[in-house]
Amino acid sequence: MRGRAHQYLGFGLVGLLLLVILTGFVWLPYDPLAIDLDNVLAPPSWAHWLGTDQFGRDVAARAMLGARISAFIALQTVALTVLAGLIVGLASGFLRGWTDRILMTFSDALLAFPGILLALSLIAVLGQSRHSIVIALSIAYLPSVVRVVRAAALSIREREYVEASRAAGDGPLYTVWRYVLPNALPPVLIIATSLFGWVVLSESALSFLGVGVPAPAPTWGNMLSSARPYMASASWLSIAPGLCIVATLLGINMLGDALRDRLDPRNAA
Amino acid sequence: MTDALLQVSGLRIEADQPGLAPLLEGLDFEVAAGERLAIVGESGSGKTMATRAIPGLLAAGVHRAAGSIRFEGEELTALEERDLRAIRGAGIGMVFQEPMTSLNPALTIGKQLAEGLKLHRRLDDAEIRRRCIDMLRRVQIADPERCLAAYPHEFSGGMRQRIMLASVLMLEPRLLIADEPTTALDTLSQREVLELMVALTREMGTALLLITHDLGLVAQYTDRVLVLEKGVLVEAGQTREVLAAPKHPYTAKLVGSLPRPGDGGATGGGGDVLLSIEQAVVEYRGKPGLFGAGAPKRVIDGVDIAVRSGEIVALVGASGSGKTTLGRAALGLKELAGGMVRFDGVDIAAMDRRQERDFRRAAQIVFQDPFSSLAPHLRIGEIVGAALRHVPGLTAAERAERVTRTLEEVGLAGYERRRPHQMSGGQRQRVAIARAIVSRPRLVVADEPVSALDLTIQKQVIELLQALQRERGFACLFVTHDLAVVEQVADRVVVLEKGRIVEEGATAAVFANPRHDYTRRLLAASPALAIAEGSAS
Structure with a gap:
């Protein structure tokens, strides 16, 4: 029963996030970039639900646009990481031998760097833009996906249905495409959901550190960052984006758990 | 009849999910001290569940709905979990099918053998060690001293099953439940493990409850046999009589499926x-060393x-x-x-x-x-x-x-x-x-x-x-x-x-x-x- 409540909460929170993002396309309470110097640091009110920041910009509107930007960056990063991870992981796990050794050495080397530091230095090289955030985070998170895919591929390649495919005369590419890939997908799907959560968090952290999405475009991270000096006097500035991050992570992780339960063959009817 | 070691009557096991047919229905049987009894049936017949219920080890999702289980005159179903634990191991020992997973891979054999003794008997370390070595020798492990310091993965399936047997018999249980103990082994090790099991239980006066789907083993190693089909006891009796003249059609079918010499016969091809x-x-x-293969x-x-x-x-x-x-x-x-x-x-x-x-x-x-x-x-x-x-x-x-x-x-x-x-x-x-x-x-x-x-x-x-x-x-x-x-x-x-x-x-x-x-x-x-x-x- 407890598990059920978890699942519903997860679906609910992620649904809410989607709703906020979709609403943001057709309606925002204010222009999130419009500066209104008469209304600086206004506390939450009927006019400004979540208050305004130091330039008088509406916090609710900025949080809604921020959700869109954060989610898009996370989606792009997850897609890129999973795609690259599948290719590298399948090659490594299915071919074994030298390919495996070389790829895993690279992957282990990447893994040895703290993710956020690696992303920081990559952005320093690539220049500060949305694309470089996506590329930097994808590279930083690649090893974790590669490991999962490789482990799955290693165990699947020993299954007799893979041998049966060889015995039937199928080439290795076809065998991987038809037999290894589909059976390696469930664990990848699970890691993809938690990856989404990590990327939202990392992107916020990068923005907080000032190397994320360039101003004036809002993200939850750079909203938090610019709210720091006003933590005591205008706490609403940090509470709103902070809560958004927490709710999103919570929802995504619960969704991931539900997905894991669903995909676990032991729970299949 | 009251001096039976184990007396099961009216045992009924159901799935927790309501509305399903019972998995085991009205099972009665007895095991006398020192007797060797087999329970046979195909997978899904409930034979494993029947024996798991005895020491209260039913898997999650099923429960005992009715029936009594008396061991040495004591009603096990009325006992608290704590008192049951004292009976498991010391009174009723169990050997499972999978020797690859029933030993803990992270502990040495010596630690695992000692565990049971420490739990059930008050003995000093030297005495425990002496008993372990003695028991390993009895299950014919070649170098018991070295074995104590080794880990499970260093042994073959047959050896592990012997070690498992040693760890169980060391507590001198009055009843040994062996659930398909040799199914995972090849024919030669199968025979060695079973003969050892029979010899040791006979020597120690331990009763043996052997669960298997292999009638060949039943014929060779047991006195009496129970045949289960879909959770119902369909036939029981002296092994020799049951196998020679099965009364129930299901038993006849099981006996009939034993491959026999002269059946079918090969076609005798002879082309190019x-x-x-x-x-x-x-x-x-080879196993790669630190440098090179x-x-x-x-x-x-x-x-x-x-x-x-x-x-x-x-x-x-x-x-x-x-x-x-x-x-x-x-x-x-x-x-x-x-x-x-x-x-x-x-x-x-x-x-x-x-x-x-x-x-x-x-x-x-x-x-x-x-x-x-x-x-x-x-x-x-x-x-x-x-x-x-x-x-x-x-x-x-x-x-x-x-x-x-x-x-x-x-x-x-x-x-x-x-x-x-x-x-x-x-x-x-x-x-x-x-x-x-x-x-x-x-x-x-x-x-x-x-x-x-x-x-x-x-x-x-x-x-x-x-x-x-x-x-x-x-x-x-x-x-x-x-x-x-x-x-x-x-x-x-x-x-x-x-x-x-x-x-x-x-x-x-x-x-x-x-x-x-x-x-x-x-x-x-x-x-x-x-x-x-x-x-x-």
Whole structure:
């Protein structure tokens, strides 16, 4: 029963996030970039639900646009990481031998760097833009996906249905495409959901550190960052984006758990 | 009757989910002190559940709905979990099926053996060590001192099961429950472990409750037998009487599925040599040391085998003899380190693309484990159809038609849309057979095709394979450790020991007059043959 409540909460929170993002396309309470110097640091009110920041910009509107930007960056990063991870992981796990050794050495080397530091230095090289955030985070998170895919591929390649495919005369590419890939997908799907959560968090952290999405475009991270000096006097500035991050992570992780339960063959009817 | 060691009456086990039929219904039985009782039945008959209920170890999802279980006069069902724990191990010992998972891989054997003694007896460390060594010696572990410091992965399945037995018997239980203790072992270790179990329990006066689906073992090792079918006790009595004259039709069916000499009989093919394995050598890379790979391990060492078209050749040997590897090598699925395999006179390693494609179509394989050989995400129709992918000049409709007809032939008409997990083990193995024959091969390598199945299902699958072989006339290399099956199907038999051929010849001749010592030991270790001979005389 407890598990059920978890699942519903997860679906609910992620649904809410989607709703906020979709609403943001057709309606925002204010222009999130419009500066209104008469209304600086206004506390939450009927006019400004979540208050305004130091330039008088509406916090609710900025949080809604921020959700869109954060989610898009996370989606792009997850897609890129999973795609690259599948290719590298399948090659490594299915071919074994030298390919495996070389790829895993690279992957282990990447893994040895703290993710956020690696992303920081990559952005320093690539220049500060949305694309470089996506590329930097994808590279930083690649090893974790590669490991999962490789482990799955290693165990699947020993299954007799893979041998049966060889015995039937199928080439290795076809065998991987038809037999290894589909059976390696469930664990990848699970890691993809938690990856989404990590990327939202990392992107916020990068923005907080000032190397994320360039101003004036809002993200939850750079909203938090610019709210720091006003933590005591205008706490609403940090509470709103902070809560958004927490709710999103919570929802995504619960969704991931539900997905894991669903995909676990032991729970299949 | 009241002096029975264990008295189970009216035992009823149900699933927690309401509305399902009970899994076990009104089971009554007794075990006297020192007696050896067998519970037989196929998978799903409830035999494991019945015995798990005794020490209160039912799996989650099922519970005891009614019935009493008295052990040494004490009602176990009324006991608290804490008091039950005192009885488990010290009063009732259990040995499980899987020796690979029932020992903790992270602890040394010595620690695991000592655990039980520490829990149930007050002894000092020196005394515990002395007892452990003594017990290991009794289960015939060669170097008990060294064994104590070793970890489970350093031992083979048979050795682990002996260690398991030692750890259980060290507490001197009055009742030993052994749940399919040797199913995971090969025939030779099976015999060793069981004889040891019987000898030790007899010596210690321990009663033995043996759960098995193998009637051959029942005949050899137990006094009385209970037969369970779908959760209901259908027959009980002295082992000898039950097996000689089964009263219930289900028991008769079980006894009837035992492979017997003289059954069926081989067809005696004799065409041209289709497959010839010449001086084959297969090596595995050795365990890599810190620097570089270790010395390669030779698993097949200079083997010659010829299979003529239409002939069934059995390849037998204990586990580790290299028979499975050789079967794979015959199809080019394992690379040879020396020698060659010719199919229709052509070296399969030197084939061009066209020849290779034709070879792949003409030579097929049926694997041992029907749960791992069928891709779980595909439908049955797709799995069988995949074997036709490289057959030239077939339209999609013709392909579907061939799949449908082949499924009919293996008795699975209309199963195209099912998925593997919706089918039983026997049905899955039929799918595997359909996949192998759909491309009309001239050679089928069958790698232990029935050893993972229940006895009655084994019989059906073997008969199916035989019927198809007779009808289509493909040659078959039948890899197995089960000599009873060999006698039933094979024209010729090749006996493999440690990667070399130790004996070969016509099946009847080899069975009647085995020349090599290893063959004789294999024959002696085949319990099914022993009872078949016993009932014939």
